[in-house]
Amino acid sequence: MASVTFDHVTKRFDGVVAVDDLTLEIPDREFLVLVGPSGSGKSTALRLLAGLEEITEGDIYIGDRRVNNVAAKDRDIAMVFQSYALYPHMSVYDNMAFGLSLRKVPKEEIRSRVYEAAQILGIEELLDRKPRQLSGGQRQRVALGRAIVRHPAVFLFDEPLSNLDAKLRVQTRAEISKLHLRLGTTFIYVTHDQVEAMTMATRIAVMNYGALQQVGPPQELYDHPRNMFVAGFIGSPAMNFFDVRVTGEREALELDAGAFRVPVPPDRAPALAPYLGKQVVFGIRPENIHDRAFQPPDIRGAPVTATVEVTELMGNEIFLHLVTDGRPFLARVDPRTRAQPGQRMDVVFNLDRMHAFDPETELTITD
Amino acid sequence: MPAPGSTVRKDIPAASGAKTAWWKQVLPPPRRLPLHAAVIALAVLWSVPTIALLVSSFREPAAISVSGWWNALTNPWQFTLSNYDTVLQNRGMGRAFLNTVILTVPSTVLVILVAALAAYAFAWMQFPARNVLFLFVVALLVVPLQMTLIPVLRLYTELRVDVELPLLGGSLFGVNSFAGMWLAHTAYGLPFAVFLLRNFFGSLPRDLFESAYLDGASDLQVFTRIVLPLAAPAIAALAIFQFLWVWNDLLVALVLLGDPALFPMTVQIQSLVSSFGQNYQVLTAAAFVSMAVPLLVFFLLQRYIVQGILAGAVKG
Numbered sequence: 001m002a003s004v005t006f007d008h009v010t011k012r013f014d015g016v017v018a019v020d021d022l023t024l025e026i027p028d029r030e031f032l033v034l035v036g037p038s039g040s041g042k043s044t045a046l047r048l049l050a051g052l053e054e055i056t057e058g059d060i061y062i063g064d065r066r067v068n069n070v071a072a073k074d075r076d077i078a079m080v081f082q083s084y085a086l087y088p089h090m091s092v093y094d095n096m097a098f099g100l101s102l103r104k105v106p107k108e109e110i111r112s113r114v115y116e117a118a119q120i121l122g123i124e125e126l127l128d129r130k131p132r133q134l135s136g137g138q139r140q141r142v143a144l145g146r147a148i149v150r151h152p153a154v155f156l157f158d159e160p161l162s163n164l165d166a167k168l169r170v171q172t173r174a175e176i177s178k179l180h181l182r183l184g185t186t187f188i189y190v191t192h193d194q195v196e197a198m199t200m201a202t203r204i205a206v207m208n209y210g211a212l213q214q215v216g217p218p219q220e221l222y223d224h225p226r227n228m229f230v231a232g233f234i235g236s237p238a239m240n241f242f243d244v245r246v247t248g249e250r251e252a253l254e255l256d257a258g259a260f261r262v263p264v265p266p267d268r269a270p271a272l273a274p275y276l277g278k279q280v281v282f283g284i285r286p287e288n289i290h291d292r293a294f295q296p297p298d299i300r301g302a303p304v305t306a307t308v309e310v311t312e313l314m315g316n317e318i319f320l321h322l323v324t325d326g327r328p329f330l331a332r333v334d335p336r337t338r339a340q341p342g343q344r345m346d347v348v349f350n351l352d353r354m355h356a357f358d359p360e361t362e363l364t365i366t367d
Numbered sequence: 368m369p370a371p372g373s374t375v376r377k378d379i380p381a382a383s384g385a386k387t388a389w390w391k392q393v394l395p396p397p398r399r400l401p402l403h404a405a406v407i408a409l410a411v412l413w414s415v416p417t418i419a420l421l422v423s424s425f426r427e428p429a430a431i432s433v434s435g436w437w438n439a440l441t442n443p444w445q446f447t448l449s450n451y452d453t454v455l456q457n458r459g460m461g462r463a464f465l466n467t468v469i470l471t472v473p474s475t476v477l478v479i480l481v482a483a484l485a486a487y488a489f490a491w492m493q494f495p496a497r498n499v500l501f502l503f504v505v506a507l508l509v510v511p512l513q514m515t516l517i518p519v520l521r522l523y524t525e526l527r528v529d530v531e532l533p534l535l536g537g538s539l540f541g542v543n544s545f546a547g548m549w550l551a552h553t554a555y556g557l558p559f560a561v562f563l564l565r566n567f568f569g570s571l572p573r574d575l576f577e578s579a580y581l582d583g584a585s586d587l588q589v590f591t592r593i594v595l596p597l598a599a600p601a602i603a604a605l606a607i608f609q610f611l612w613v614w615n616d617l618l619v620a621l622v623l624l625g626d627p628a629l630f631p632m633t634v635q636i637q638s639l640v641s642s643f644g645q646n647y648q649v650l651t652a653a654a655f656v657s658m659a660v661p662l663l664v665f666f667l668l669q670r671y672i673v674q675g676i677l678a679g680a681v682k683g
Contacts, residue, residue, distance in 0.1 A: 050577075050581060051581075052577050052580070052581075072577075072580050072581050073580060073581060073582070073583040073584070077581065078581065079577075079578070079581050081574045081577070081578060082574075083572060083574045084574075085572065085574035085575050085577070085578035087575065087578075087579075087593060088597065089596040089597055098579075098582050098584075098592075099581075099582030099583055102582060102583040102584055102588060103583050146578075146582075150582075
């Protein structure tokens, strides 16, 4: 069990910066999810921690120990790979026992640890099989088991669910969360899927272009994204953005998008006042746009008229692809909505949940 | 995902066989008949000389000079083992057979040992000028063996150690030595062996190696416990290639071995040709003695040859 610290870590490959001055503290027992699009440096950060890549600048600590020059095998970590990386010629038992036998753990101890892990994962009856005789989900469990038996201080996961089908992914997600509670060890998990990040993480670290964008608990990132990238990346479907101009007067600011105009709530006015007469980016999540007929009673709503392009029925809700004055946006509305493609309809933006960003810095405008 | 039809055919051939007429099982679909006919015709044509050789080797010397080998098929039961007897007993083929084995086995083992280690380093270890060195090794593939014969011979004459070996015979090293032959054959075999194995090792997924490193394995442990077991098909294929090459080698042995006591079968057979140009029944038997082991090796391991040739081309 151990904390992990990235202290101003930079990694360059032949001049290309993969990880840019990453500073991140991960306390003991945390489930940290590193999330970002491909090429954001999240996997490289994990591989630096694992010791599979060399650090260009900065330091990494596991507990109090600086591990820059510690070999991968001596860092007391275990890693689950996207491809599972099971040894094809070994049985499931030998796959799980391999690391222990290399470390000269007594045979009896290996046996009990392998059986314990197999029991946790429900793969006892697979121990004699070869990896090729297993389904994707079973291989994934063996890969988890191989990490568990090592009793490492830190578990690393590199997109472990990407090769599973959607249903199995949901199930395994919950199992990894359970495993974290049960083992009480630090988990560091890399994914490009923000749903995995939201559902499993104690804290999420969002990365883009090698740089850390924001770290925080899932709900905080969702409610208070630091910049447009985090706002657009966390949450599915993604947040809608509109280029608007701040107009009106100091006491009654308005955001003018051309096609529509919404009043700025009084509690946001001080932050937006300096932008009077300037462009800002107005952001609103699809679930904060309602069909006017089914709008919740106590919101501060602003009506907008739009044309329906496509409707996607989900059963419990409907995704409406709308367009107003040539700008497409998405709304997630009540399933009783009877909107038809081509029809014009009135929707309501919930301004209590609006976001505003500076178009230059892309940072959230707050006071 | 295999198509449902193919699964059925694979899993229950007996059940489907009961419903289909027997000739449908034996004959290919009509559309492919010309192809099958052509393949069979080629195979027969290709085998005729070898079959002729085999049949002749069992015929009486007198019969061979009077009639063609096919007459033996219409009038069987006139076969004899006397040619084989002559060859093995009187013409030194017994000792030559032993010499060939002594030459071939170590030459094969050495190549695999050295090439596997080199290929692992070229594929997975980081060191300066790795690619340049590998390119250099591969470039050696184009050097004709004949070009090296005289330099090697001169070198071996200089370096000869004239200590008679007990059991094996021949000198300790240099010309007329088994050790010199092993070294020469190993060197000739290495460029191709390193090339083949490096490409196979290189096609193994990187995750496997990284996973093993994290599990605590050293390079040597990764090599012996992960790479070698997975590379078994490629190594088997390489072993067969190298084995056949050394077994059938005439040129190197002719140049580097002068002592008739050390001659392998190829050289021995060649000397039979000159002295027995007339009664070639001995030659037929000698050729078959020399072919027997490669044929056996080939039939036992042919599965691996195909796998090894495909190695690297198909993943997983």
